[in-house]
Each structure stands twice: as structure tokens, then as C-alpha cells.
Amino acid sequence: MNNRIVLIFTILLSCQLVGEVMTRLLRLSVPGPVVGMVILFCGLVVRGHVPHDVGVVADGLLQNLSLLFVPAGVGVMLHARLLADHWLALSVALVLSAMITLAMTGLVMTWTARLMPGQGEKAGVE
Amino acid sequence: MIASPQEIWVYLAASPLLNLTMTLAAYLVGDYLFRKSGHMAIFNPVLIAIVILVSILLATGTSYQTYFEGAQFVHFLLGPATVALAIPLYRQFDRVRHSGPAILISLLVGSATAVVSATVITWLLGAPQVVVASIAPKSATTPIAMGISEQIGGLPSLTAVLVILTGITGAVVGTSLLGRLGVREASAQGFALGLASHGIGTARALQVSELAGAFSALAMGLNGLATSLLAPLLLNLLGRWFWP
Numbered sequence: 001m002n003n004r005i006v007l008i009f010t011i012l013l014s015c016q017l018v019g020e021v022m023t024r025l026l027r028l029s030v031p032g033p034v035v036g037m038v039i040l041f042c043g044l045v046v047r048g049h050v051p052h053d054v055g056v057v058a059d060g061l062l063q064n065l066s067l068l069f070v071p072a073g074v075g076v077m078l079h080a081r082l083l084a085d086h087w088l089a090l091s092v093a094l095v096l097s098a099m100i101t102l103a104m105t106g107l108v109m110t111w112t113a114r115l116m117p118g119q120g121e122k123a124g125v126e
Numbered sequence: 127m128i129a130s131p132q133e134i135w136v137y138l139a140a141s142p143l144l145n146l147t148m149t150l151a152a153y154l155v156g157d158y159l160f161r162k163s164g165h166m167a168i169f170n171p172v173l174i175a176i177v178i179l180v181s182i183l184l185a186t187g188t189s190y191q192t193y194f195e196g197a198q199f200v201h202f203l204l205g206p207a208t209v210a211l212a213i214p215l216y217r218q219f220d221r222v223r224h225s226g227p228a229i230l231i232s233l234l235v236g237s238a239t240a241v242v243s244a245t246v247i248t249w250l251l252g253a254p255q256v257v258v259a260s261i262a263p264k265s266a267t268t269p270i271a272m273g274i275s276e277q278i279g280g281l282p283s284l285t286a287v288l289v290i291l292t293g294i295t296g297a298v299v300g301t302s303l304l305g306r307l308g309v310r311e312a313s314a315q316g317f318a319l320g321l322a323s324h325g326i327g328t329a330r331a332l333q334v335s336e337l338a339g340a341f342s343a344l345a346m347g348l349n350g351l352a353t354s355l356l357a358p359l360l361l362n363l364l365g366r367w368f369w370p
Contacts, residue, residue: 012206019209030354031269033208034347040212050213058210061203062339066172066297066329067153068204071197072268073176073290077183078190078283082257089251093261094288097244098295098322099303101265105236105345106309106318112228113314 008057015040139188145196152178165333167298172290172326204268204325211328211343218340225313225341232314233345236321237352240265241360249368258368260284262361264292266353267324267346274357289324296323297330312338320345 018039020032028035044050050058076083083090138144156174163169183193194201215222222229244261253261260280263271268289275285300319309315312335319327320342331342 009206012209015209015212016205030351031267031273033205033269034267034350036205036209037212037215037343037347040209041216044212044216050216055213058213061207061210062214062329062332065207065332066326067150067175068200068207069172069268069290069293069326070149070153070175070179071194071201072286073172073294074179074183074193074197075190075283076176076287076291077180079281079287082281082284083287086248086251086253086257089248089253089257090261090288092251093244093247093253094264094291094295095299096247097240097264098292099299100243101236101240101322102296102300102303102318103307104239105232105321106304106314107307108235109225109228109232109314109317110309110311112231113225113311116225116227 004053005057008054011054012036012040012058015043139186139192142196142199145188145193146199147196148179148182149175149197149200152182167302170294170298173294173298176290208267208325211346214332214336214340215343218337221313221337222340222344229317229344229348232317233321233348233352236318236345237265237349237356238360240322240349241353241357242364245361245364245368249364255279255365255369256281257284259361261288263353263357264288265322265324266350266357270350270354274354278358278361290326293323293326296327300327300330301334313341316341317345321349324349 015036016033017036019034019036022028022035023030023032152175153171155178156169156171159174160166160169160171179193182188183190241262244264245258248258248261256279259278260275262278262280263274263285265271266274266289268286271285271289272282274280275282296319300323301315304310304315304318309318315334316331316338319331319338321327323330324346328339328342328346332339
């Protein structure tokens with residue numbers, strides 16, 4: 001690995017940096033990192049494969065993806081008052097809306113995939 | 127000459143070291159309990175870590191601003207991690223490409239469903255306009271959702287919290303709900319998780335399979351885009367009915 005990890009982080013950060021500049025330059029409503037994801041994707045298409053070390057570092061980062069949401073989530077304490085006043089509306093809305101959205105998206109995806117020929121393969125069922 | 131506990135506390139409370147260490151440690155505890163419980167969804171590592179950290183911060187009287195000075199180093203990695211999602215997406219791109227039309231239709235239906243269901247329910251239960259606007263973009267990934275919230279008259283920092291809570295909810299109920307509804311393809315499971323629950327849903331989908339993770343990363347990116355177009359439009363239409 002030696003300095004490969006520095007190189008890979010430089011690649012990831014450069015993609016994000018170009019993404020951030022592009023969103024501001026073109027006044028896009030998409031955030032920089034998502035544009036950065038598209039840029040890296042295009043880079044991989046040009047390259048034709050994922051270099052082994054890049055894959056290892058990226059997989060390591062993504063396996064711990066949910067850790068990265070903890071600091072923003074702790075921000076819940078900033079809105080204790082608002083959340084306490086509207087806890088019922090918010091918790092019902094969060095749970096029901098998540099369930100309705102998951103169900104609609106999953107079902108529509110399954111139905112439309114079945115309507116398209118050559119679709120609906122049963123891949124990677126848990 | 128030994129320093130008093132107060133002196134040490136003054137040093138620790140002011141440095142980012144303690145809060146950064148606590149963030150990682152709280153997550154490890156959450157992850158340990160999650161594994162120990164046999165991956166029971168309710169033992170979500172993010173949820174456990176947040177509960178532990180908020181309890182400690184409240185007990186020690188530490189402000190969120192002080193905490194974030196340490197935790198920002200973890201928060202910062204969200205950017206490069208989002209960029210890195212291109213890799214599972216690339217590896218699975220052949221599978222993704224064949225699902226083009228299904229992806230487009232599911233995206234539009236799912237994105238609109240997320241905005242309409244969240245706003246209608248909070249409005250029906252009597253929440254004020256600022257709360258309804260704050261919850262509207264909750265299925266989009268954090269930075270996009272905060273931007274939309276500001277644009278439509280919500281509170282961006284409240285939106286950030288609702289986004290995380292939506293992510294946790296989706297990760298907790300997602301796979302079992304989809305399985306019960308007969309949605310068994312990894313592609314559809316992943317797409318639904320990423321659309322409804324952005325990065326936290328994607329973290330969950332990556333545990334199912336790399337294919338599910340790739341579809342989830344794609345859904346997260348596309349739904350960020352779709353929500354930024356649909357949420358202002360839908361809230362404007364619904365607003366005429368909610369607050370005539």
C-alpha cells in the first residue's frame with residue numbers, strides 16, 4: 001500500500017473538488033460530491049477497470065459509510081424543543097413515509113422490470 | 127505536581143480529540159451490539175451511537191458546536207465516501223444499464239411518493255408550515271436536502287436531523303418490509319433503499335450484496351436530483367391546499 005492510499009485519497013478528493021467547483025460554476029442544484037461520483041465513474045469507464053488498490057480503499061471506506069452520518073445525527077439535540085412539540089407528527093410521518101416510499105419504489109421497480117423483456121433476474125437474493 | 131481532574135477536563139473539553147474519539151467509540155459500541163444481536167435491525171449502529179453521544183453531551187453539558195469541532199473530521203469524509211460510490215456502481219454497471227426504463231419510472235414514482243407522503247402526514251397531524259417544509263426533502267441525501275429545505279422555507283439543520291432519522295428508519299424496516307411485499311431482487315431492494323434512505327440505506331444495501339449497493343448508490347444520486355426538482359414544485363401545489 002505505502003503511498004497508494006495517499007494517491008487514492010487524492011483521486012477521491014480531486015473528484016469532489018472538481019464537483020464542488022462545477023456545481024458553483026454551473027449553478028447546479030446537485031451537491032459537489034454527487035457530481036464527483038459521476039466524474040470518478042466516467043474516469044473508470046475511460047480506464048476500463050477498477051485498479052485493485054482503489055477498490056480495496058473504496059470498499060474499506062464504504063463498509064463504514066454509516067459511521068459518517070453520526071455527527072450530523074447528533075444534531076438532533078439542537079432541535080430538542082421543536083422535536084418534543086411535534087414528536088407525534090414527525091415520528092408517524094418518518095416511519096409511514098419511509099415504509100410507503102420503500103414499498104412503492106420496490107414494487108414499481110419489480111413490476112416494470114418484469115414488463116421489460118430479459119429482466120426480472122433473481123440476483124443476489126438475501 | 128499532578129494536574130487536577132478539573133484542569134484535565136478543561137483541556138479535553140476544549141480539544142477536538144475527545145469528541146472525535148467518542149464518536150468512533152460510540153459507533154464501535156453500536157456496531158458491536160448490532161453484530162451481537164445477530165444483525166437485528168433495531169440495533170442500528172448509527173441510532174445507538176447517536177443515543178450514546180447525545181446522552182454523554184447532555185450529561186456533561188457540552189454544546190453541539192463544541193462536539194462538532196471534533197466530529198467534523200468524521201463528517202468531512204462523507205464527501206470522498208460519496209465519490210467512492212462510483213466504484214460499486216461501475217462494477218455493476220452492466221446490470222444497471224439493462225434496467226434503464228424501470229429505473230426511470232421507479233425514480234419518478236418513488237421521489238414524488240417520498241415528498242407527498244411526508245408532507246401530507248405532518249400537515250394532517252397539525253405540524254406548522256416550517257416543519258412541513260423541513261420534512262419535505264427528507265429522502266434526499268443530507269447536503270441536497272438541506273439546500274432544498276432552505277429554498278422552500280424549512281430549517282436546514284432540522285432537515286439534516288430528519289434526513290438521518292429517515293435513513294435509520296429505512297435501514298431498520300427496509301429489507302424485511304420489501305421481502306414481505308415480495309420484492310426479492312437485489313436490484314429492486316437496493317434501489318428502494320437508496321431512494322427512500324439515501325446513504326444510510328446504501329450502507330444497509332451494501333450489506334445485502336454489492337449489486338444491491340450499486341443500485342442503492344444510483345438511486346441515492348438520482349433521487350437527490352429528482353427531489354431538488356420535484357420538492358419545490360410539489361410543496362407549492364400542496365401548499366395551496368394546506369394553507370389556502
